[in-house]
Amino acid sequence: MIISYSQTFFFSFPYTAPDGAKKTYTKRGFATKRDASQHEAEMRTKLQNPGQIASIASQRKQTVANYLNEWVESYARVNLRPSTYDGYKKTIANYINPYIGGVALNQLTPAMVDKMFQQIIDKGLKPSTAAGAKRVLSVALSHARKYRYIETNAAKDTLTKFGKNDKTPDPYTPEQVKALMQRVEGTVWEMPVILGWLYGMRRSEILGLRWRNVDLENNTFDVSEQLPFKVPPKTKVIEEMAPPKSNGRKLPITELARPFFLKQLAMQEAQKEQAAKDGKPYYDNDLVVAKADGAPIAASWVSSQFGKLLEDLEMPHIRFHDLRHPYVKPTTKKFTTFFEDFRAAA
Structure with missing residues (x-):
């Protein structure tokens, strides 16, 4: 009936x-x-x-929580990058299981999922958090459907609409990046900003770039590795790097970009000498971007401190990752014009 x-x-x-x-x-x-x-x-x-x-x-008898906890270990941990797996696991633990984890998997309905979204938002969290929970749940349920555990994917038939009020900020214009570069010149942010915006490198690729992969004689460098995910706090020495997210690539060090590499190398040599004079340790990880003592910089530090940097500079908020969308290719005329204007202003 x-x-x-x-x-x-x-x-x-x-x-x-x-x-x-x-x-x-x-x-x-x-x-x-x-x-x-x-x-x-x-x-x-x-x-x-x-x-x-x-x-x-x-x-x-199988609950949503039972299935998701097993799925994230058997599928996400094996098939996805460590950072993605970690994000899925946190989303499931914090934003899905507390609301619908006790529901029988094959009894889950779109109405229940919609109610979960509303509970997340009513708790004071951003709509983007609920949207993220929907993405993870939808992927997991699509696999459950393929396994014939369920007949339909409840996350795909929801009625909740996620608006654009919580969208990611627009990336900087060339003029805004130029202003940012002028204001971070000579600071720890100079090289990361150049590598992020002008070369389109990801945060972990920048922090994992080593001088052994930089060929100043032939003016190229290889993006063939990145800083491992979740480097423990206070790590001083990195034994091994992780492979990059995309296939390795060789990038040119143009005549206009070369001075920044040379300045970075000279600064690190001075830091080594100063550490020796002061009788302090220097951890030579061969990193192009590192702390003053050579130790690696945590990716989480870049994300959190970049926001504070922009706030101090009274510039619009963006994520560090947004610097690479879009980036100016070092081989284009636009790159040359940008650098000429930047150096003239400096």
């Missing part, structure tokens, strides 16, 4: 288990009567098969 309840539909019908026991199958939360009718017909057919009854009974 199909019944309408609170703007959704559900059905319930009796069936006989293999042991002769009388049971009832119920499914709630369908957006339309047609969807409820279709699923009811499918389940009536399945529950006429004793083998299907045992499988369905087993699946009904």
